[in-house]
Amino acid sequence: MSAGIPSASRTLPVDAVAQATRQAQRDGIFAGLSSALVSAIVGSKFFRLNRNATILCGVATGIVSGYQFTQGFLATNIARLHAEKARLDKLAAEQDAPEVF
Numbered sequence: 001m002s003a004g005i006p007s008a009s010r011t012l013p014v015d016a017v018a019q020a021t022r023q024a025q026r027d028g029i030f031a032g033l034s035s036a037l038v039s040a041i042v043g044s045k046f047f048r049l050n051r052n053a054t055i056l057c058g059v060a061t062g063i064v065s066g067y068q069f070t071q072g073f074l075a076t077n078i079a080r081l082h083a084e085k086a087r088l089d090k091l092a093a094e095q096d097a098p099e100v101f
Contacts, residue, residue, distance in 0.1 A: 012081050020077035027073045032066020 040058030043049040049057060 012078070012085060016081050017078070020081055021074060024070050024073035024077050028066045028070025031069035032062040035065040036062025 036058040039061035040054050043057040044054040
């Protein structure tokens with residue numbers, strides 16, 4: 001089993017899975033950076049953390065939330081690919097079936 005790619009996605013085209021993974025990484029990075037910024041602001045303003053604690057809080061929150069969001073986006077993208085593949089397979093099966101009148 002290759003790392004990072006769910007076993008169910010092995011039936012999907014490699015380029016589609018790679019594109020879905022890349023999109024999930026991009027969205028996860030954006031979500032992680034956004035949450036790091038919010039965490040640093042909340043830590044410094046509301047919890048009155050010092051500079052080093054605020055930076056540590058922002059970095060840790062950004063890494064963890066970025067990873068979690070990336071995993072969620074990847075699962076969603078893979079599910080979307082499976083749904084599209086099932087739709088195309090069904091359409092192909094309907095076109096190949098002989099028409100009976």
